[in-house]
Amino acid sequence: MMYTTTPDWLVSDWLNTPDPLGPQSFPGRVVVLEAFQMLCPGCVSHGLPALQRLQDSFKPEDVAVVGLHTVFEHHAAQGHRAALEAFVHEYRLDFPIGIDRQREGQRLPATMAAYQLKGTPSFVIFDREGRRRHQHFGIGSDLALGAMIGQLLAEPTPIAEPETTSCADGTCAV
């Protein structure tokens, strides 16, 4: 499937990364983002362990994993950064985790709404060019998840954009 849009990640704060991240932050890599809540039993027992198995099974230059804390219930319990920090510390999560931006008067946080995610855990998979390619709600099988990633890895790596250009005399050459 090819989604026509790839919304940006609308995040109010990040853990485990010095810089804010988005779908375009991982050129050449397949990215698996898991939307989770720290008090969601299926996320704790299945979703986050799957994300950790992904980290262990693929080379970091091929596949990146990202968590997105999409709090849409129990805000008093899990909606503040200290709660998530304690959780991340206890569960030894070391991948980047964004806190999905809460919206005044809205139940669903911003990224969750933009991606039309149906609940937690949800997985969104981005191709080597940062385009949204798959998303599903709930626990899938590792075989199916592996196959989706394998198919995206088989696509040609985009030619890297040069990071600097040389400009002189009013013109810029790549």
Next chain:
Amino acid sequence: MMYTTTPDWLVSDWLNTPDPLGPQSFPGRVVVLEAFQMLCPGCVSHGLPALQRLQDSFKPEDVAVVGLHTVFEHHAAQGHRAALEAFVHEYRLDFPIGIDRQREGQRLPATMAAYQLKGTPSFVIFDREGRRRHQHFGIGSDLALGAMIGQLLAEPTPIAEPETTSCADGTCAV
């Protein structure tokens, strides 16, 4: 083993029970109490599921299970009642759960200190007369836990004390 003392449960608040509970609240029943923290991975993945298997494997008139939330770290994240309530709701826990009393200037809460528990999860087992008989820190096997309970169930049920007596003329009749 027979402990020489059975400290009371020093609890600031209870969930899932209308009345405060203590070791003497379950006459004739073996009681398994688990000290846990909602952000302790071993409690979530092993300790609390074991407590639920106990509930499913024994008759309620034989074995009672009780949780004790012994927060000794991450107080901002798990040290308030709303956080525990959200956790209990999401994990569908329906047995009585006490909140171990925090003590000013002390790291360990009151019951945890009185029982000299070494961490979470810990299990304390009480016999049919409400006496502390076993306790251990960490995840044990179901076979060993079952055997401890079986041995206590094999002990004779204490003769129930009459709840009221009628006294008159200087004598008391049962």
Next chain:
Amino acid sequence: MMYTTTPDWLVSDWLNTPDPLGPQSFPGRVVVLEAFQMLCPGCVSHGLPALQRLQDSFKPEDVAVVGLHTVFEHHAAQGHRAALEAFVHEYRLDFPIGIDRQREGQRLPATMAAYQLKGTPSFVIFDREGRRRHQHFGIGSDLALGAMIGQLLAEPTPIAEPETTSCADGTCAV
């Protein structure tokens, strides 16, 4: 429960023991016997692992485990000693295993019939005096199995009968 009879084990051959065994061979110990077939999936995935966990969880002087190969189907595949030996070798089983005696013209082997076992895996539990006390067909929980054993362990150890007496002049001295 107390069974009124404890049939002998009617075994044509033994593995992992120099001597034939029976319910009376383990004085003072609780014995768990599992009736299994090497090509029974539930025995391989659940029954025999439970027997091995029993071995690991209890002291050998408290609990003994015994296997009984009760072939009642697929005789060509699993009904000869070489097949069972290969299985026992590959699965690293080191407890005594009896081969239930086949009976001419009968589907069920002899011990299986005497105990009226309904299939494999079945568990039979004997008390410290060698009496049949529990039996069940299928996979039970470790908590329930542990509790049965714990209750039997709580029963007083029988006073050992003297093995020899010296008799002379019409009197016998222990």
Next chain:
Amino acid sequence: MMYTTTPDWLVSDWLNTPDPLGPQSFPGRVVVLEAFQMLCPGCVSHGLPALQRLQDSFKPEDVAVVGLHTVFEHHAAQGHRAALEAFVHEYRLDFPIGIDRQREGQRLPATMAAYQLKGTPSFVIFDREGRRRHQHFGIGSDLALGAMIGQLLAEPTPIAEPETTSCADGTCAV
């Protein structure tokens, strides 16, 4: 990886298929072959369940699974067809299973030797054109297995060869 050769499957007998099979029998499909032995614990507990998960996770027109019974030990116990038939019946295996051809005076059967498999379970993966592309000994992760399959599925399906050719005037046109 691309292997330079794809040996044929040297099989003495088949179960669950009316016709003998080989790497070229599945045009357009990725094929996963598992070499196993019925008395190999790792095959029973991990390898064959993985093959069944493959069957459940992919469409039959995309991925085919095949078993290969490569007996190299315990021939008396597992080296005859009746033993394998009983095993296949009890474990409800319904995919095609070949019996690797025994070779006079050789320990390893023929296909196992031709593929230089190191033991059981081993997995060999063939691409849509029937070429050997991956093989590994032992239990891998479902994520890694899924990714290998996904990468092969992403390769273009070969244009089907016409099954008949039109010949006339002494020449045959495709």
